[in-house]
Amino acid sequence: MSVVDAPAGNQPPSTAGLGWSIATRFLEALAARDFDQLRSCFAPDVRFRALLPPGPRTWTGAAAATEVCLSWRVRWTDDADGTVYVFEQHAYADAGDAIERMDLLCSGDIPEPQPPAGRRHRFDAGDMGCADGLPQAFRRRIRALPAGDLLEVVASDPAAAEDLPSLARMLGHTVVSVGTLDDGRSLICVEAST
Amino acid sequence: MSARMIFTCTWGKDSPERATLPFVAANVAATAGQDAVVLCTIDGVWLGTVGGTDGVTSPGLPALTDLVGEFVDNGGQVWLCGACTKPRGITDEQLAKGVTIVGAAKVVEEIAGGARPVGFA
Numbered sequence: 001m002s003v004v005d006a007p008a009g010n011q012p013p014s015t016a017g018l019g020w021s022i023a024t025r026f027l028e029a030l031a032a033r034d035f036d037q038l039r040s041c042f043a044p045d046v047r048f049r050a051l052l053p054p055g056p057r058t059w060t061g062a063a064a065a066t067e068v069c070l071s072w073r074v075r076w077t078d079d080a081d082g083t084v085y086v087f088e089q090h091a092y093a094d095a096g097d098a099i100e101r102m103d104l105l106c107s108g109d110i111p112e113p114q115p116p117a118g119r120r121h122r123f124d125a126g127d128m129g130c131a132d133g134l135p136q137a138f139r140r141r142i143r144a145l146p147a148g149d150l151l152e153v154v155a156s157d158p159a160a161a162e163d164l165p166s167l168a169r170m171l172g173h174t175v176v177s178v179g180t181l182d183d184g185r186s187l188i189c190v191e192a193s194t
Numbered sequence: 195m196s197a198r199m200i201f202t203c204t205w206g207k208d209s210p211e212r213a214t215l216p217f218v219a220a221n222v223a224a225t226a227g228q229d230a231v232v233l234c235t236i237d238g239v240w241l242g243t244v245g246g247t248d249g250v251t252s253p254g255l256p257a258l259t260d261l262v263g264e265f266v267d268n269g270g271q272v273w274l275c276g277a278c279t280k281p282r283g284i285t286d287e288q289l290a291k292g293v294t295i296v297g298a299a300k301v302v303e304e305i306a307g308g309a310r311p312v313g314f315a
Binding site for chain 2: 130135157158159167170
């Protein structure tokens with residue numbers, strides 16, 4: 001997400017002097033799924049228009065606009081093949097002390113852009129499990145990667161789908177996805193941290 | 195801080211009382227609204243398979259099949275140690291309802307997060 005700050009003066013009284021814009025309040029409320037704060041960002045008679053995959057829609061009023069915003073999806077994983085889909089939402093707003101008009105363009109779900117091939121590293125762990133050295137092998141490989149690179153582990157051990165994410169988290173890395181390949185093996189994708 | 199309780203179970207049907215008691219305590223926890231897990235290791239992993247609790251009874255204790263079913267229905271989870279299921283040839287396809295195979299890292303993460311291990315037998 002990016003925020004284009006509104007012109008000076010568009011600050012709700014409660015945050016006057018803190019330099020927050022209505023756009024920032026909106027995004028923070030959306031991220032926190034705070035219904036009340038989100039609703040307070042809209043003018044009572046806000047006009048909310050959206051161009052969605054099924055077609056154009058229009059809503060009027062703060063409550064309706066808030067419900068629409070909270071129904072947004074931004075990312076989901078197809079458990080069948082591990083494909084990650086993202087939604088791009090572009091919103092344009094006219095605002096004074098509150099958002100008076102908002103127009104939204106939704107991309108619909110699209111496959112998440114893949115990083116350059118050089119940043120992905122695959123480790124076929126075979127049937128290794130926690131007693132066979134899988135934790136140690138995983139740690140050795142993830143530590144060898146620069147921050148931001150992805151390690152994709154393919155494993156047939158049934159505990160790997162639960163175990164490797166736990167291990168990754170404890171080591172401070174980010175679990176990107178956990179899925180199952182067509183042949184039943186687990187595919188665990190972890191982003192290396194610093 | 196996690197409020198989860200992890201009840202360890204290391205015995206199989208060869209020792210019905212030791213196999214049943216952890217589930218008795220875990221089911222009490224689940225009935226009381228606690229987040230309860232039974233972690234089965236060694237021969238206890240057989241208890242997590244379909245039919246693995248058949249015929250397991252001990253005087254004064256409920257039949258283990260009924261008890262495990264009630265425990266799962268109360269929200270409890272049964273975890274089988276992956277290092278113990280593998281040499282016994284136990285796979286995902288053989289697991290009973292509410293049972294998952296996990297490895298040591300999963301358990302370690304839980305304990306590091308505040309889950310409390312409970313040894314009952």
